[in-house]
Amino acid sequence: METEKVKCLIIGSGPAGYTAAIYAGRANLAPVLYEGLQPGGQLTQTTDVENFPGYPAGVQGPQLMEDLKAQAQRFGADMRFGVATAADLSEAPYRVTIDGEKTLEAETLIIATGATAKYLGLEDEKKYAGMGVSACATCDGFFYRKKVVAVVGGGDTACEEAIYLAGLASKVYLIVRKPYLRASRIMQERVLKHERIEVLFEHNAVGLYGDNGVEGVHLVRRMGEADEQRYDRAIDGFFLAIGHKPNSDIFKPWVKTDEVGYIMTEGDSPRTGIPGVFAAGDVADPHYRQAITAAASGCKAAIEAERYLSERGMV
Numbered sequence: 001m002e003t004e005k006v007k008c009l010i011i012g013s014g015p016a017g018y019t020a021a022i023y024a025g026r027a028n029l030a031p032v033l034y035e036g037l038q039p040g041g042q043l044t045q046t047t048d049v050e051n052f053p054g055y056p057a058g059v060q061g062p063q064l065m066e067d068l069k070a071q072a073q074r075f076g077a078d079m080r081f082g083v084a085t086a087a088d089l090s091e092a093p094y095r096v097t098i099d100g101e102k103t104l105e106a107e108t109l110i111i112a113t114g115a116t117a118k119y120l121g122l123e124d125e126k127k128y129a130g131m132g133v134s135a136c137a138t139c140d141g142f143f144y145r146k147k148v149v150a151v152v153g154g155g156d157t158a159c160e161e162a163i164y165l166a167g168l169a170s171k172v173y174l175i176v177r178k179p180y181l182r183a184s185r186i187m188q189e190r191v192l193k194h195e196r197i198e199v200l201f202e203h204n205a206v207g208l209y210g211d212n213g214v215e216g217v218h219l220v221r222r223m224g225e226a227d228e229q230r231y232d233r234a235i236d237g238f239f240l241a242i243g244h245k246p247n248s249d250i251f252k253p254w255v256k257t258d259e260v261g262y263i264m265t266e267g268d269s270p271r272t273g274i275p276g277v278f279a280a281g282d283v284a285d286p287h288y289r290q291a292i293t294a295a296a297s298g299c300k301a302a303i304e305a306e307r308y309l310s311e312r313g314m315v
């Protein structure tokens with residue numbers, strides 16, 4: 001298999017990966033970045049991004065990612081198509097296989113592979129993607145001011161998103177498949193006593209309808225039971241909050257992960273515990289999952305990589 005040696009290898013092309021590439025490029029680390037399955041990451045699936053500092057009029061998600069990429073290329077980052085398919089982090093240099101056909105030997109590795117929001121798997125989620133279906137209330141909630149929305153899920157994320165949306169929307173339905181919420185007690189209490197949130201326990205969303213974007217949801221109460229009921233509710237927005245899957249599978253044998261698969265780093269640093277291997281962005285962040293927090297952690301990872309290399313006289 002073809003082998004190539006690099007000083008700084010970045011896997012992933014969301015805000016974390018591109019920001020790491022900007023910093024690593026400016027620090028003369030000649031970073032090589034593999035973009036992964038979805039070049040530009042999750043933000044390429046959103047429309048307006050209004051909360052990334054520096055864009056007073058907002059920016060389209062794909063445009064923001066193009067800008068970050070161009071900025072990294074300006075400093076010599078080598079951007080490549082390709083997906084990391086295997087990793088061996090047993091010793092430096094760290095070996096990462098790309099597309100099963102090429103091996104990179106990296107002195108430092110920045111894992112910025114992101115996370116993927118889970119969807120229910122309904123055809124209508126694809127049909128109305130960007131037209132009323134979202135997996136990020138903080139990104140898209142603003143567009144539903146004084147409107148009616150539904151959030152699916154019963155965990156802390158769903159409760160947080162429902163509360164956030166209830167500050168904007170006129171009404172929030174929380175669609176929960178079980179007869180109880182899984183969220184922490186304090187979040188449950190806040191949801192249950194919120195006047196604009198109505199929790200629909202033992203409900204499943206089975207489809208969406210609407211001629212111009214989402215206009216309603218098909219619901220089933222007590223699905224599969226003798227007293228099952230099917231009915232529709234008019235909504236303008238449909239938010240998924242049923243969990244994220246961090247894209248950490250190939251690194252799991254080497255780095256510490258939590259029970260969901262998020263890479264655990266040391267304190268608020270991007271250090272994984274393996275010298276020279278760092279994790280940045282959503283793959284290591286179960287809590288904030290924002291473009292700006294991902295970018296910040298990519299910056300930290302590149303600074304750490306630069307320090308690691310300079311301490312060893314490699315730059």
Ligand code: NDP
Pocket residue numbers: 120152153154155156157158160177178181182184241242243244286287
């Ligand atoms: P969780 O896995 O905790 O909850 C997922 C929710 O989605 C559950 O209610 C689950 O239902 C439901 N769900 C999953 N699949 C489906 C499906 N196919 N159809 C309908 N419902 C479905 O994920 P979260 O993202 O909420 O939280 C992840 C972790 O992050 C947790 O540990 C959480 O505590 C933590 N977190 C902490 C926060 C904080 O402290 N501020 C904020 C956000 C998250 P069911 O219960 O039936 O399985």
